[in-house]
Amino acid sequence: MQTTSSSFRPTGMATCASRFRVALGFAALVLTLSCSREREGPPAEGSYAGAPVIVVSIDTLRADHLPAYGYQDVETPALDSFRRDAVLFRAAYSPCPMTLPSHISILTGLLPQEHGVRNNLGYEFDGAKHATLPGLLKKAGYETGAAVSAYVLRGNTGLARAFDFYDDALLARSNVSIGELSRPGKATLDSAARWISAREAKPFFFFVHLFEPHAPYEPAEPFKSRYASAYDAEIATADSLVGEFFESLKSAGIYDRAIIVVLSDHGEGLGDHGEQEHGLFLYREAIHVPLMLKLPGSRLAGTAVDRNVQLIDVVPTLAALAKVDAPAGLRGKSLLAEPNADARPIYSETYLPRIHFGWSELRSLIDDRHHYIEAPRPELYDLVSDPSERANMISERRREYAALKKEMLEYEPKFDSPSNVAPEDAAKLAALGYIGSVRSEAEGPLPDPKDRFEDLETMKRAAQLEKHDDYRGAIKLYRAVLDDSPDFADAWFRLAIACERAGIDREADEAYRRSIATSPSLAPGFAMTYGWFLFRSGRLDAAADHARLALGRSPGSAHLLLSSVALARGDAAGAEREAKAAMGDSIRRADAAVQLARVEVATGRLAEAMALLDATKRDTASLGAVEDIDLIRGDALARLQRFREAEEAFESEISAHPKTLDAYARLSILHLTQGRMSDAERALERMVSASPTKRAALFAADTCRVTDNPAGERRWRARAARLP
Known part of the structure; x- marks a missing residue:
């Protein structure tokens, strides 16, 4: 697997080539470029008012698993093409390795302790208290829409109220945990394309969310067969879908004139520090995310920024480009700001361990060199010499540890404990x-x-x-x-x-x-x-x-x-x-x-x-x-x-949901009404074969009881006593 070192260069650690700065054409806009070629600067800040604004979020996408960030084990032609049109941010970080809190931060410019949503479940965003990007743009005459692929971003989390249109059409399934409940990305992108095509020349903002490559990894062909890693195959699947979406924007004449952001809400553990998925730890594999910004006319195309940025920078950036006022007091800064202006540490947190497991929450800060993780046993990593975060330097670098620990005091550990549930x-x-x-x-x-x-x-x-x-x-x-x-x-x-x-x-x-x-x-x-x-x-x-x-x-x-x-x-x-x-x-x-x-x-x-x-x-x-x-x-x-x-209907139900006991029982009763005694008994046998449990056998016994079959009831109760 490609190591994370290829994609991480903290502020001040860039190569000589990437240190070369090109003065750009509007006030206070200076970017660190990835190569020494000069690019034509953009027009004055705010001159993109009325341009379409589109945010594409690819859930659970590690930055260091994209070719644009140096990875070589997957092909992503659509994202590679987009990267050539865009500004790439090499060191972008999520404030939380969970879908709902991170996306609310993306759409508000607020950290989780500021917007109040600390977990995927159990919290609701209060849009009456906090301004949102779609709300700001709506006041400026934009129509706003969203299409999401996961249950955790469903409309009644409070998100739908921020948009004119919000498509969260999912199909609930009893055998799928709500954290994994999703729909295919194609359905989501088709919804987005339909809505966008109806806007014609009107200003609009659209937020679209794909759940690929979130676990469980179920990549589409041909990518499933092409890649040994199911995670990488899902990335290729997502890339293919995004490519189709961008082609539809190009065909409609929207792509070139639009402001488009491609990002992820968080990464994925993949076992680097034990965790296979995300939410528990704050190591870089979980919070280092891809972030690319395309301007109208592909201004600044192919450039890159090395300094640390964060997802809460998206709102002030897009507000400035669309010429709307961002809320006062946001910690986030424009992604197109002077790189040395107002350097700040990058904050992340996870309260999932506390809410779900009764363990301590974790909080972290990243500066231009170090990553400090506040925990019962705190950790400090040198991201320059140890980008994979293997050597805890807390004992060797007491001064840096003390400085970041003090800096953490600026981030109030406010948390709604169980005693603070709604009245x-x-x-x-x-x-x-x-x-x-x-x-x-x-x-x-x-x-x-x-x-x-x-x-x-x-x-x-x-x-x-x-x-x-x-x-x-x-x-x-x-x-x-x-x-x-x-x-x-x-x-x-x-x-x-x-x-x-x-x-x-x-x-x-x-x-x-x-x-x-x-x-x-x-x-x-x-x-x-x-x-x-x-x-x-x-x-x-x-x-x-x-x-x-x-x-x-x-x-x-x-x-x-x-x-x-x-x-x-x-x-x-x-x-x-x-x-x-x-x-x-x-x-x-x-x-x-x-x-x-x-x-x-x-x-x-x-x-x-x-x-x-x-x-x-x-x-x-x-x-x-x-x-x-x-x-x-x-x-x-x-x-x-x-x-x-x-009979065909009951068999169809059994085929789709083979452990649904009712369908077998009703099929058995149907056979009985037709005098098909052996078929009736066979339906109950099939039920217990599909679900060989005491509960299923007792259900068979109850079916015999209601059909006046005491011998069958006794036989099934005896079977139940022998089953787990």
Whole structure:
């Protein structure tokens, strides 16, 4: 793998060739060039008012995995071409190695402690308190739009309110964690191209976000076969998509006259310091990001800047170029500023260890030579002699350590602890009995993430066991993690799910409650999963209470659960009302349509249900199979006595979601109604073969019970006793 040293040159450490400065044509604009050739300077600052402004964010892209930054193991022709048209910033850094906090910093020019969003989950951006780049441009007559590819950037994080148009059309899936929920970049870029093409000559700002190359790495062909590294193959996939997007801009006559920024929100660990992905540590592989700026007419094309810059510099840069006033007091500076003016350290942070694991947060500062990481065991690296950050120099360089430690005092470690959750959320938690057990402040020093990293590896091993239906093996590993880290909220949550799947309901119930109590900032997400567990357990009142806890942060999911509770109570009108309310959440719209169809089937409106389901299938064809859509179609078709079509629908559901127990059970019941006894039993055998767990066998027993098959029920209960 290409080392990071090829792409990093701190301020003052550039080669003789790159030290050569070319005076440029507008006030206070001097760039350090990557070669000695002079470039024609740009016109006076602000003369690009009205030019299209486009920001392209490629999630999780390490700078040192691009040829533009010296990497040789992947080909990125589109980004290489763009780099030739643009200014490249060799030492650009993210303020946070997490998607939502970093993107809000990109769009506001604020650090996370200033805009208040410290994690992908549990926080909402308050646009009423903070100005945004799209808001500034809108006041200047720009139309504003965005298209995003990941759930963590969904509109109800507060981001949608900053734009005129915000496309976050994703398809929620029960078997995909919300942190990984995304859509293909092509769908996102197609949405962007459609919106942009309708703007004609009007000034516009568009923000487009690709989730490639974020894990899990699922590169497209031919790149999957071409590269040994799946991460690099995803980079090549993203490059191909960006290339198509830029070609569409060129065909429309937009590319040349536009201001375009290409960047990433953070990098990826790839094992350099143990971490495979991102969020836990602040080493350079996680925070050093690509950043390129193309001006209209490709002014300054092919130039490069060596000095340290940061993603919060994007807002003041684009505001100046578009001739709008940036908010006063921003720490960020124009990327096109005098390189020696107002040198400042670069700040980054991660609170993920504290919020999710009960470990210490990390904060860091980078100056022109050193990288200081504030931790229970602090670290100091010389980025000139040791760009890969292998030798902690904290003992040898006490003076530099002391200076950066003092500098860190300028960055207030403000953090909304669990005791500072919103009053309405606190009231809901208290009503459900959680607040009394919450530890609002650390009782003594928190563990250093470096010292507990093995717990994450144990969590990964447990997750692999779950994928192979070894839930009891996973439970042992989750308990081992919790013995070391009792405030590891995610471990409590995963333990709860494993216990539920293993049929250990009492322990599942306790673990769900511990996950919520341990990290109230994550309570809405945990509460939804717990709510469905309560629903399946027949505890409808408690399920509804936990759904209401999530209404503010996950309204679509909450309304869906409330609809299911109402339907179980026989309140069809309430179930329909809640399903229609869920339609307002774009990410849950397809699920809401399926739930509404379920209500219609239950109330005998079969034609309406079929029409809604068929329309939903057409509308979501490009997003993948919607869970339960063919299950409910099968129900409706069976009631219409269209048995062959009903069987096909149930088989389609099983094919798309092979571990969905309901589809097998209803297929079995369908066979019974036709006198196909052996086929009915075979459907239950298929169900337990696909999910060889106690829970599945008990589900088969219940199916036999409701179909008046006591012998089958006894047989399946005996099987359940032998399964994990």
